[in-house]
Amino acid sequence: MPRTGRPRAFNRDQAVVAAMLLFWEHGFESTSLAQLRAAMGDISAASFYAAFESKEALFREVVDQYISTYGQVSESFRDTSMTAKAAIEDGLRRSARMQTESSHPLGCLIVLSASTCSPELKHIMELLSKEREKVRGWQQACIERAIAHGELPASTDIPMLVTLFDTFLRGISSQARDGVPIEAIDAAITMLMSVWDALSEKT
Amino acid sequence: MPRTGRPRAFNRDQAVVAAMLLFWEHGFESTSLAQLRAAMGDISAASFYAAFESKEALFREVVDQYISTYGQVSESFRDTSMTAKAAIEDGLRRSARMQTESSHPLGCLIVLSASTCSPELKHIMELLSKEREKVRGWQQACIERAIAHGELPASTDIPMLVTLFDTFLRGISSQARDGVPIEAIDAAITMLMSVWDALSEKT
DNA sequence: GGACTTCTGGATCGATTAGTATATATTAAA
DNA sequence: TTTAATATATACTAATCGATCCAGAAGTCC
Numbered sequence: 427m428p429r430t431g432r433p434r435a436f437n438r439d440q441a442v443v444a445a446m447l448l449f450w451e452h453g454f455e456s457t458s459l460a461q462l463r464a465a466m467g468d469i470s471a472a473s474f475y476a477a478f479e480s481k482e483a484l485f486r487e488v489v490d491q492y493i494s495t496y497g498q499v500s501e502s503f504r505d506t507s508m509t510a511k512a513a514i515e516d517g518l519r520r521s522a523r524m525q526t527e528s529s530h531p532l533g534c535l536i537v538l539s540a541s542t543c544s545p546e547l548k549h550i551m552e553l554l555s556k557e558r559e560k561v562r563g564w565q566q567a568c569i570e571r572a573i574a575h576g577e578l579p580a581s582t583d584i585p586m587l588v589t590l591f592d593t594f595l596r597g598i599s600s601q602a603r604d605g606v607p608i609e610a611i612d613a614a615i616t617m618l619m620s621v622w623d624a625l626s627e628k629t
Numbered sequence: 630m631p632r633t634g635r636p637r638a639f640n641r642d643q644a645v646v647a648a649m650l651l652f653w654e655h656g657f658e659s660t661s662l663a664q665l666r667a668a669m670g671d672i673s674a675a676s677f678y679a680a681f682e683s684k685e686a687l688f689r690e691v692v693d694q695y696i697s698t699y700g701q702v703s704e705s706f707r708d709t710s711m712t713a714k715a716a717i718e719d720g721l722r723r724s725a726r727m728q729t730e731s732s733h734p735l736g737c738l739i740v741l742s743a744s745t746c747s748p749e750l751k752h753i754m755e756l757l758s759k760e761r762e763k764v765r766g767w768q769q770a771c772i773e774r775a776i777a778h779g780e781l782p783a784s785t786d787i788p789m790l791v792t793l794f795d796t797f798l799r800g801i802s803s804q805a806r807d808g809v810p811i812e813a814i815d816a817a818i819t820m821l822m823s824v825w826d827a828l829s830e831k832t
Numbered sequence: 833g834g835a836c837t838t839c840t841g842g843a844t845c846g847a848t849t850a851g852t853a854t855a856t857a858t859t860a861a862a
Numbered sequence: 863t864t865t866a867a868t869a870t871a872t873a874c875t876a877a878t879c880g881a882t883c884c885a886g887a888a889g890t891c892c
Contacts, residue, residue, distance in 0.1 A: 429860065429861080433868080473870065583816055593803075594797050600800075600802075662881080675841070838888085861864105
């Protein structure tokens with residue numbers, strides 16, 4: 427924090443949020459600096475680069491901002507105060523609800539904002555891929571916990587079950603973008619979770 | 630077809646295929662004309678615009694090319710020579726297999742190549758959205774057929790079941806991009822299809 | 833061999849891209 | 863009130879974007 431000097435004329439935190447909404451809607455590469463600066467309070471290029479190192483550095487901040495706010499829905503996956511099944515179900519339902527809310531762009535920023543990009547931006551894709559891998563890891567931990575607690579049989583195919591839930595989870599982004607209503611997704615989650623019960627009966 | 634004049638120095642069909650692979654890998658907006666021209670046989674800008682109206686027109690051709698080749702996997706959804714369940718299962722398995730093949734970009738071009746884009750390219754997104762809607766419609770027809778034939782109970786929640794399968798289908802693109810092996814996806818499909826049996830038992 | 837048609841190489845278009853240089857404005861601390 | 867620190871506005875950079883223009887090359891047709 428600077429103790430001296432001319433104070434910043436815009437709110438940095440609000441600017442990051444504004445940038446997040448743009449990156450979320452249009453993706454990293456398709457969001458131009460001009461658009462960003464306009465949305466961040468009509469700031470000049472000089473002001474932008476004085477506050478942020480680069481477009482890429484801003485995006486990294488945006489990803490952190492997203493994860494610590496909207497992305498919190500997937501924290502359900504690592505909530506060990508519920509049963510493993512409830513954690514998976516809650517993570518899916520909360521993700522679906524958040525991604526279909528009309529108060530912000532549809533779908534998930536982590537899944538959508540760099541699903542494809544130029545070769546020279548591969549590291550941006552990998553940055554997001556690592557975040558998705560985290561969420562997948564939480565889901566896997568859920569299933570391993572269920573097996574350890576006897577909620578699922580020891581013979582359960584862990585990669586299979588993780589892939590089942592994680593693939594559905596990622597598909598929600600595409601469905602939300604195409605306007606599929608939360609009711610249909612929520613009902614599909616109920617159906618999807620029924621496979622858990624079918625598996626647990628074999629215990 | 631021109632009967633006179635200087636013949637084209639490159640193969641137009643091969644050029645479209647080369648363009649398809651680029652758009653598939655990097656998406657519509659992130660693929661530049663320079664990249665396209667280089668991949669299409671190092672053709673000049675003049676040659677490009679003589680053969681194709683614009684980058685967008687080329688993309689439309691590419692989408693057609695994709696649908697009539699790799700995209701044929703989803704034709705299973707409208708194959709009425711199998712049971713409805715088999716059609717859904719086959720469509721999912723063939724999509725998963727195709728999307729994880731290493732001989733071409735991973736995932737589905739229709740899902741990935743314009744999942745986000747600039748505001749002025751919204752019509753490109755809508756073009757692809759319509760194609761996805763077609764596939765969803767085929768899946769819905771499958772389920773309606775199953776109900777009509779008594780394979781599923783009349784009380785089946787159609788939008789729910791369509792959303793279950795279609796959400797998983799779209800999630801495959803993200804999983805494939807992140808390197809999830811076909812074996813895990815294939816096993817997940819087996820599990821996913823078990824909900825069909827659970828439903829049909831209620832008939 | 834023209835005449836006609838089409839394609840190609842190369843230069844170029846204006847707009848936009850991310851990012852910078854410089855000079856000035858605005859603050860806190862000495 | 864000076865000094866140091868920071869932010870600002872304005873102008874600007876080099877590179878790239880998709881797309882166009884024109885002169886000449888390379889064919890077919892009569």
